[in-house]
Amino acid sequence: xxxxxxxxxxxxxxxxxxxxxxxxxxxxxxxxxxxxxxxxxxxxxxxxxxxxxxxxxxxxxxxxxxxxxxxxxxxxxxxxxxxxxxxxxxxxxxxxxxxxxxxxxxxxxxxxxxxxxxxxxxxxxxxxxxxxxxxxxxxxxxxxxxxxxxxxxxxxxxxxxxxxxxxxxxxxxxxxxxxxxxxxxxxxxxxxxxxxxxxxxxxxxxxxxxxxxxxxxxxxxxxxxxxxxxxxxxxxxxxxxxxxxxxxxxxxxxxxxxxxxxxxxxxxxxxxxxxxxxxxxxxxxxxxxxxxxxxxxxxxxxxxxxxxxxxxxxxxxxxxxxxxxxxxxxxxxxxxxxxxxxxxxxxxxxxxxxxxxxxxxxxxxxxxxxxxxxxxxxxxxxxxxxxxxxxxxxxxxxxxxxxxxxxxxxxxxxxxxxxxxxxxxxxxxxxxxxxxxxxxxxx
Amino acid sequence: xxxxxxxxxxxxxxxxxxxxxxxxxxxxxxxxxxxxxxxxxxxxxxxxxxxxxxxxxxxxxxxxxxxxxxxxxxxxxxxxxxxxxxxxxxxxxxxxxxxxxxxxxxxxxxxxxxxxxxxxxxxxxxxxxxxxxxxxxxxxxxxxxxxxxxxxxxxxxxxxx
Ligand SMILES: Cc1cc2nc3c(=O)[nH]c(=O)nc-3n(C[C@H](O)[C@H](O)[C@H](O)COP(=O)(O)O)c2cc1C
Ligand code: SF4
Ligand code: FES
Numbered sequence: 231x232x233x234x235x236x237x238x239x240x241x242x243x244x245x246x247x248x249x250x251x252x253x254x255x256x257x258x259x260x261x262x263x264x265x266x267x268x269x270x271x272x273x274x275x276x277x278x279x280x281x282x283x284x285x286x287x288x289x290x291x292x293x294x295x296x297x298x299x300x301x302x303x304x305x306x307x308x309x310x311x312x313x314x315x316x317x318x319x320x321x322x323x324x325x326x327x328x329x330x331x332x333x334x335x336x337x338x339x340x341x342x343x344x345x346x347x348x349x350x351x352x353x354x355x356x357x358x359x360x361x362x363x364x365x366x367x368x369x370x371x372x373x374x375x376x377x378x379x380x381x382x383x384x385x386x387x388x389x390x391x392x393x394x395x396x397x398x399x400x401x402x403x404x405x406x407x408x409x410x411x412x413x414x415x416x417x418x419x420x421x422x423x424x425x426x427x428x429x430x431x432x433x434x435x436x437x438x439x440x441x442x443x444x445x446x447x448x449x450x451x452x453x454x455x456x457x458x459x460x461x462x463x464x465x466x467x468x469x470x471x472x473x474x475x476x477x478x479x480x481x482x483x484x485x486x487x488x489x490x491x492x493x494x495x496x497x498x499x500x501x502x503x504x505x506x507x508x509x510x511x512x513x514x515x516x517x518x519x520x521x522x523x524x525x526x527x528x529x530x531x532x533x534x535x536x537x538x539x540x541x542x543x544x545x546x547x548x549x550x551x552x553x554x555x556x557x558x559x560x561x562x563x564x565x566x567x568x569x570x571x572x573x574x575x576x577x578x579x580x581x582x583x584x585x586x587x588x589x590x591x592x593x594x595x596x597x598x599x600x601x602x603x604x605x606x607x608x609x610x611x612x613x614x615x616x617x618x619x620x621x622x623x624x625x626x627x628x629x630x631x632x633x634x635x636x637x638x639x640x641x642x643x644x645x646x647x648x649x650x651x652x653x654x655x656x657x658x659x660x661x662x663x664x665x666x667x668x669x670x671x672x673x
Numbered sequence: 674x675x676x677x678x679x680x681x682x683x684x685x686x687x688x689x690x691x692x693x694x695x696x697x698x699x700x701x702x703x704x705x706x707x708x709x710x711x712x713x714x715x716x717x718x719x720x721x722x723x724x725x726x727x728x729x730x731x732x733x734x735x736x737x738x739x740x741x742x743x744x745x746x747x748x749x750x751x752x753x754x755x756x757x758x759x760x761x762x763x764x765x766x767x768x769x770x771x772x773x774x775x776x777x778x779x780x781x782x783x784x785x786x787x788x789x790x791x792x793x794x795x796x797x798x799x800x801x802x803x804x805x806x807x808x809x810x811x812x813x814x815x816x817x818x819x820x821x822x823x824x825x826x827x828x829x830x831x832x833x834x
Pocket of ligand 3: 329330331756757758759760761762796797798799800801804806
């Protein structure tokens with residue numbers, strides 16, 4: 231077992247380390263090293279700025295949400311009704327459960343004070359005194375680790391009442407999840423935070439207006455809040471300049487699967503996909519590139535051809551019909567069995583469907599059954615169309631985005647790899663995929 | 674019901690972390706932290722959490738079935754969880770799970786007769802770049818192979834003789 235503070239993969243000199251620059255320094259997670267590196271000076275700077283100035287700086291940076299949807303952060307911040315007489319809350323999404331994604335945990339492990347400072351700046355900008363960091367239950371070691379950093383911050387007078395005599399009061403609390411992917415969806419997360427089953431809420435009202443305990447709430451991902459520190463420290467324009475005009479800054483990419491150097495790397499938005507895969511990621515392992523999941527398993531899969539000359543920024547990836555998502559890049563070589571991939575992906579979404587709405591609950595179940603039969607060798611060519619149609623019928627008809635998250639990869643797999651699905655039927659039965667996944671859905 | 678002094682302290686702090694009157698928020702964290710000491714979510718624990726959070730028994734009971742980490746039956750002393758989701762699957766996670774199942778002689782959500790090990794096939798654990806991933810209780814193990822897993826299980830078995 232790796233101990234706290236040991237890097238999981240060596241950094242690469244070709245990275246642009248804006249959020250992760252302190253990773254790997256001795257005791258980077260301790261407050262004394264953070265203070266020595268200029269930590270908690272950005273909040274002092276922010277306290278000299280007006281709320282509007284901070285929101286404007288975030289808008290200029292073109293920071294877009296790092297949790298999955300890529301919504302412009304500055305715009306989201308401007309939606310929170312700051313003049314409301316109700317208390318306002320900051321909620322940080324550290325649920326990190328989208329398959330392929332493992333970056334938020336590093337930001338908490340190696341630079342927890344950067345996150346705390348980001349939350350404080352958000353607190354000042356929203357007129358809020360409390361932040362709740364929701365962390366998936368499996369990350370117990372991280373909850374304890376962040377609690378340790380929070381305790382340090384209180385002891386140093388960086389958190390609490392009337393911080394450093396500025397009149398600013400701010401508290402940070404951790405909140406443990408208990409195993410449910412759906413709790414990463416923002417409104418389900420809020421219900422979970424309120425002690426209920428993590429089922430999404432009707433929108434509107436959006437969390438900005440009526441979020442935690444029906445009060446105005448700003449909810450962002452761990453990486454999004456962490457990026458606030460360099461943005462306010464060096465200016466929004468500086469952060470923007472690392473990326474491309476509509477996708478500012480850098481992003482933590484989690485590369486996994488068939489590459490020589492799997493790991494989490496910070497790169498500028500707009501970097502060429504193949505340059506990243508062949509350079510920092512060390513190239514495809516075990517054969518040629520066949521397919522790429524660009525940003526977590528809910529994204530439509532890309533073929534090797536689609537990855538050529540593809541800049542990795544929100545709009546370029548959207549233009550070819552996929553998403554930057556959560557930053558989880560899964561690389562597959564030419565020997566990958568796409569039927570097995572499709573089955574495993576749908577298995578996950580069927581297991582995690584909260585069961586609230588029928589198109590998702592029934593749709594994922596039927597897709598899983600159809601794909602399981604197909605994988606077991608009991609399918610026919612007509613099934614490919616049935617699976618495709620079924621998935622298409624889910625799109626846009628579900629209560630939250632999990633339905634789309636299940637349908638989109640499925641549609642892309644059966645259409646882009648249709649010939650492989652057909653070939654699969656000709657294989658002898660023994661060659662078929664036999665592992666009966668044991669996870670059974672709706673809890 | 675009382676818990677260890679450290680946990681009692683944690684609960685005291687936790688109940689004050691949420692806005693006034695919103696102690697229902699503590700239900701899920703309280704269950705998961707308490708479960709570590711009680712071994713499972715028992716009826717007694719449900720009633721205790723309901724009392725401490727000022728909610729009904731049903732409001733506690735209904736979340737237990739929703740969250741996959743909360744369990745009503747005790748698990749093995751070492752709960753072995755093997756991820757077979759996409760990133761792990763591509764680098765041998767499925768075979769690792771099957772190997773472990775054979776080795777321990779138990780299937781998904783089963784426990785060895787001596788109560789030492791239980792096994793679970795799990796979804797993505799957030800360690801995809803260092804796959805295949807196994808966790809034992811709350812400890813993460815990266816780049817796990819059938820051989821390294823065998824050694825891990827053997828060491829745990831020896832430590833308990
Ligand atoms: C099913 C589902 C799961 C999600 N899981 C996560 C998650 O684990 N972490 C996360 O930050 N966002 C997740 N999201 C996105 C959140 O709903 C939300 O858009 C995001 O946390 C907002 O923060 P951002 O604007 O900083 O990205 C998920 C969305 C859906 C529909
Ligand atoms: S789309 Fe799926 S996860 Fe979302 S509310 Fe409907 S059933 Fe629940
Ligand atoms: S897919 Fe196994 S840890 Fe993410």
